[in-house]
Structures are given as C-alpha cells and as structure tokens.
Amino acid sequence: MTYDAATPVRELWELFEARTWEAAGRRLADDFVCEWPQTGERFCGRDNFLAMNQAHPAPNWHIVVRRLIASGTQAAAEVIVTTDEAVDVCLGFYEVRDGQISHGVEYWTEHANQPTPSWRAEWTERMV
Amino acid sequence: MTYDAATPVRELWELFEARTWEAAGRRLADDFVCEWPQTGERFCGRDNFLAMNQAHPAPNWHIVVRRLIASGTQAAAEVIVTTDEAVDVCLGFYEVRDGQISHGVEYWTEHANQPTPSWRAEWTERMV
Numbered sequence: 001m002t003y004d005a006a007t008p009v010r011e012l013w014e015l016f017e018a019r020t021w022e023a024a025g026r027r028l029a030d031d032f033v034c035e036w037p038q039t040g041e042r043f044c045g046r047d048n049f050l051a052m053n054q055a056h057p058a059p060n061w062h063i064v065v066r067r068l069i070a071s072g073t074q075a076a077a078e079v080i081v082t083t084d085e086a087v088d089v090c091l092g093f094y095e096v097r098d099g100q101i102s103h104g105v106e107y108w109t110e111h112a113n114q115p116t117p118s119w120r121a122e123w124t125e126r127m128v
Numbered sequence: 129m130t131y132d133a134a135t136p137v138r139e140l141w142e143l144f145e146a147r148t149w150e151a152a153g154r155r156l157a158d159d160f161v162c163e164w165p166q167t168g169e170r171f172c173g174r175d176n177f178l179a180m181n182q183a184h185p186a187p188n189w190h191i192v193v194r195r196l197i198a199s200g201t202q203a204a205a206e207v208i209v210t211t212d213e214a215v216d217v218c219l220g221f222y223e224v225r226d227g228q229i230s231h232g233v234e235y236w237t238e239h240a241n242q243p244t245p246s247w248r249a250e251w252t253e254r255m256v
Contacts, residue, residue, distance in 0.1 A: 040239070067204070069204045107217060123179050125169070
C-alpha cells in the first residue's frame with residue numbers, strides 16, 4: 001500500500017471541525033511539535049496543541065480543507081477557517097511518521113479584501 | 129520519466145533571485161494566472177506577473193525556497209524572502225501544465241516575532 005501523508009492531515013482538520021478532540025489527537029504523534037513562525041511560537045507535545053485548539057477564542061469557527069498536496073512523508077495544506085468575524089486561512093506544512101503527524105509549520109492569515117497598493121495596480125485586477 | 133511539478137516552481141523562484149526575468153518567464157504559461165486571496169488581487173498573464181515582480185519595491189530582496197512538496201500536477205512551496213527590512217514568507221500553491229506553471233495561489237506574510245497572545249500562553253514556548 002502506498003504510504004499517504006495526506007490522510008492524517010486531512011483527518012486532523014476534519015476531526016477539529018467535528019470537535020472530536022480525542023480522535024483528532026490520535027492523528028498526532030505524542031511528541032508532535034508545531035511551529036508558528038509568524039509569532040515565533042512553538043507548541044511542544046500533542047496535549048499542548050490540542051488544548052490550544054480547544055481554547056481558541058474565534059467565534060463559531062468552521063473548517064474546509066481547500067488544497068492538500070502530499071509526497072512521501074510530507075504534506076502541505078491550504079485550510080479555510082470561517083468564523084463569524086473573518087475568513088482565516090491556515091497554510092500548513094507537515095511531516096508524517098508511522099501514520100501520525102510528527103511536525104507542523106503553520107502560517108495564519110486572512111482574506112482581508114484590502115485595496116490594491118498603487119505600485120502594482122497597473123498589472124492586477126480584482127478577484128470576483 | 130516521471131512528471132515533476134516541483135521543477136518549474138523551484139526554477140521560477142531561483143530565476144527571480146537571479147533577476148533573470150526572461151528565463152523566469154519561460155517557467156510560466158502565457159496565460160498564467162496568479163491569485164492573491166488576502167487582498168483579492170488577480171494577475172492575469174505572464175507579462176503582468178513578471179512586470180509586477182520586477183517592480184516590487186522591497187529593498188534588496190533575496191529568496192530561499194525552504195520547502196517544496198509536489199504531487200502530480202500540483203506543487204506547494206514555502207519561500208523565504210529576506211529584505212533589508214523584514215523576513216517575508218510566500219506560501220504558494222501551483223498547478224503545472226506541460227512543464228510550465230499555469231496557475232498560482234499565493235499568500236504573503238512575515239516573521240514578526242510578536243508576543244504570544246495571553247489566551248494561548250500556557251501551552252506554547254518561544255522558538256529559539
């Protein structure tokens with residue numbers, strides 16, 4: 001059977017969406033580490049990462065995995081997290097070991113629909 | 129020969145770094161489209177995308193492709209763009225057709241080293 005790094009990543013996000021935290025945790029290695037380079041934060045251990053996600057203050061969040069690309073032990077995901085206030089996006093790069101996610105690097109941003117900066121306005125158009 | 133979507137994506141960024149714009153352009157399809165969901169911008173056509181990149185005002189930028197994951201016609205990249213002022217990051221998801229990149233979705237953010245928000249401070253530590 002071909003090893004598929006996409007599976008635990010997809011399941012992790014889907015089980016977060018279902019708020020089934022124990023099942024989500026089984027997709028993470030005990031010693032899972034997740035890095036958030038934007039803020040310089042590192043979550044060490046499955047339990048810390050799950051506790052943080054359970055405590056997330058965003059109101060009424062819902063998750064859709066939009067893109068998932070996997071090769072060997074690596075996977076990359078574009079995940080849309082819609083809340084009552086915003087459309088957030090997680091860009092995640094993961095390592096999978098023995099069917100569980102052992103390492104993650106996650107970047108968070110949002111759809112802000114800001115105006116186009118003037119320096120590039122002549123080459124761009126608005127998305128529909 | 130196995131088709132490798134990683135190659136034109138890696139080369140595009142490396143040729144941007146080398147400021148060899150014409151060679152970089154050969155990695156893009158004529159009708160290449162790139163979407164920037166954060167600002168709702170869309171660059172239509174290779175020429176617009178190249179012109180915008182050539183005009184980018186960031187001072188003294190340098191590019192390193194940190195991660196690149198490809199499968200079939202898709203590739204995802206984590207690209208570090210260091211300037212005199214900041215460490216920017218591009219998270220890009222690409223489609224490749226006939227050896228050229230036909231579509232991109234790029235998110236841009238930066239390493240800000242912000243303080244940890246209080247709601248999650250008990251589960252995280254600082255990256256070294």
